[in-house]
Amino acid sequence: MKKILISTALCAVTFLSAQIDFSSTRYGITAGGTYSRVSNAHNPSGPLYSFYGGFLAMIPVDDNNQFFIQPEVEYFGAGESGKDKDAKGSEFYDAVYANNYISVPIYFKGYFSEAESEFFAMAGPRFNFLINQNVSGAPVRYTVEGDANGVNGKAATFNFAIGLGVGFSYKRKLEATLRYDLGLSNTYPGLMNEKGLDASIQKKKSEQVFSVGLSYVFD
Template sequence: MRKSVLLFLLIPILSYSQIRFGITGTLQNSSVTKIHNKSSSRYAGSIGALAQIQLDNYYRFFIQPEVSYSLQGEKDKIKLSGKSTKAKFFQNYINIPVYFRAYFSEAESEFFSEIGPQLGILIYQKDKKLEKERYGSNPKNLDASISIGFGYSIFRKSEFFIRYNYGFIDIYDKFYRKQNTSILAFGFAYIFD
């Protein structure tokens, strides 16, 4: 019954909306906040796909779900066999954000802002044994975060943006203090007609 009601409510929105698809990629700086003093960020990137669902007649407001493969984590100084070395505590995620996007006007080339929640699913982890020894546990399989961004669209096709993402989940639950994922990303998207 609930599914039928939800479908009934979504039919007017989906029939009214125009949906466009695109690809996106970022260069990003990721880290885990408050984990330790000697860590350094991981510089990597992400690649993915998006959909833009129009919400109004004026081409200003959209819902933009995305799915991306994201390289995250950080480096930490540790001692192995009496020598100080940098360990790579890298995690790769499938991230699924859903943005509410607003363009500043109806112009084809225009600035925009966006905000939305993101679910991250851990699919790869480097140095599992070492990471567990260092932090008391391995990272959790799920991460939930909020993302905010700002950008510029050229003819509503080529878009450049900057985003900041902050996690709400305690990634290493056995570490002595709470820590969160943190990502600053510079990106590009191309939207197909």
């Protein structure tokens, strides 16, 4: 099975390499808002609202102006807060765990037809590199070994996600996009070593982000 998967991946890379037309690459800017949560993390755990913004490139992979590879480089705000709807009035309801990233998503993007104004879908990996983490109102806990842990919930310096998106393009220039990113790596690896939390302590802390935004692609 491994040999079949490797052979399939090599064939796909070879095919795409033959089709990619870097000379027709178009560039653009993108920005929008984010709604994020982290599963199995803090209690209370609620959503955090932030934003993203950056640059994109649209690299054609066919001759019909319909399929593209779209890499992006963004500032990407994510994380969580303590504002769980069932935790109003609790001690840490106003806690904020804001994770600020330089993010590099790489999408395979397809328009539903060759029309200038058309819907599209895209999917691909997202690589997040932590710039900093701003934490406020959070509890201080201790590791199993008893050493002071400082702020509860130190974010990993790198995490990996898979992104899916749909949107609408107006004349292949102004585009509105709705995206969902599912974190596959552990956002708070240190949190798993803390004591005194509920049974979810040993589960992976997955960062999940919904975003909606606009992009403008230059000629």
